[in-house]
Amino acid sequence: MAQIVAAEFTRFGKRNEDIVELSALPAIPIVRKHRDAIDFVVVSNSYSGEYADVSGLNNLITTRLSLDNVPSLRVDNTSGSGGSAILTALALVESGIARNVLVIGTEKMTSGNTKRSTRIIASLLNNEERKAGLSLPSLAAFMAQQYLEKFKAKRESLALVAVKNHANGSLNPYAHFQKPTTLEEVMASKVIADPLRIFEYCPVSDGAVAMILSSDETAPSISEDRIRIKSSAMASSSSSISFRKDLTEIECVKQASREAFRRAGVSPSDVDVAELHDMATILEIVESEDAGFFKKGEGWKAIIDGETDIGGKLPINTSGGLNSKGHPIGATGIAQAGEIYLQLTGRAEKRQVKGASIGFALNMSGFGNSATASVFEVV
């Protein structure tokens, strides 16, 4: 078992720092306090080569932080890099290789235009599918079409995910978008991939987040504000999207979530606050079902009924989610765990879920190519 004992954020959005400077930024206050305790650094990042012409990012960051002699590695698993980095840090701590791992999630994406970014992200697809001109956002549109038809869901339920997450993002000082929106504004925004509109997709953002993951033995000496990672489980699906039987469910999300809950010994109904991987609005709904929070085909009703609002039965994406907070690829999974840290330690300010003691985070690579589900509890 391991605990998160500190988390620091940069605001997501367009940032002027280069990738090394940006990555170091949230780690500086942590290193200032805990320099001597940090014995490993894990960096979650996927596209430093493509966007910034940088390789070996982890070692450049440790030098920037004058942690030159602390071993480090970089975890790349596209959008799921953060969840994978936490899993890696957990393995380091649980195996006894490290006691206090500095985990940094980081990405710099705004240097290219949208068409270039869409190409970079689409490079995770198999060539046999990519060469049709597929993009990740277009896959979400296929999913949305099929979901709406199969479950006779109301179209506005998808848009209401964006309304909720923009409202939450407006309460989060680290979010890219900090302005609420309305159903009318979402439905009047530009169609990107029919039927989904621009307000229903995450923006292209830069950003970095840092945290320390410590062993149960050393954690008390680091901080009083701690949460325990009760479990973290990863599952994989085919990278060939056309090979999947049904686009309205994500098999690896089901498996990872089921396993995470089993290992943690809690059930989905015990969760007080959850962060899901809403690259597009439809994904939040599908994942909320596949993670076990709602019956299949009924997640859209929970949105309409306000069950996933702050103050609802199960607040989802209190941070604003990828939709409003932004999705700097390598930073996302760390930011999700970071939001749960703030919520469970009672430091989420205006978006605080009262009395939250059990949290859940789901980070996904590709288009459900893999998923890491984690269950957290307050210490």
Added chain:
Amino acid sequence: MNYHSCEDCGEKFLVDRAFCPRCHSERIQKRQIETGRVISVVHLVATPEPYPDQYSLVLAEAEGVKFFCRSTDKVARGDPVKLSDTDDGLICSLQGIS
């Protein structure tokens, strides 16, 4: 357009693999198809480099294999389409379908 078929169990799949995803046989054959039927269509206006600025993406099926292609025709669910594997990617069209 090519897909793959396992000579031992008959499993069909689009993406090239070293082993059959069902029985793990290494006896895999390439098959060619020229026509398919549309399952669903997404009109995309934020496209990746190096492709045109807008087009329809088509999820189609042929001989039990699903695949994605691109079209500038007004294709709809159930339409038969002709497939061409070009230097610019996999294109499908209503042309030449009677």
